[in-house]
Amino acid sequence: MKTGALVLGIIGGLIALLYGFAGYALGSVTGGAGLKMLSVGLPVAALIGAGIVKANPSIGAALMGIVAIALVLILGFNLFTLIPVVLLGLGAFLGFLGLQEDMRKPAQGT
Helix, strand or coil, X not given: CHHHHHHHHHHHHHHHHHHHHXXXXXXXXXXXXXXXXXXXXXXXXXXXXXHHCCCXXXXXXXXXXXXXXXXXXXXXXXXXXXXXXXXXXXXXXXXXXXXXXXHXXXXXXX
């Protein structure tokens, strides 16, 4: 589960980062500092969440889920945001399932 969350999170974060570069360019033209920070900051947070989902699934899944929700709130759910939002949302879901998987596993004795 956690490996699937890692893969989906990285793919979704990279696609969101490509969109973020376009948003950064738009923010440079219009002079919006907040738009520039969000357009790069959100995908980087998604990639960080995907990177730590194997070590700490709750934080990684929460980061990916927050970024997916933020993308929907900022840009809406349309053809443009469909791919990164679905990939990050599924990655967050699998990350939370990986957390459940860890809780069910009995502790190994040394």
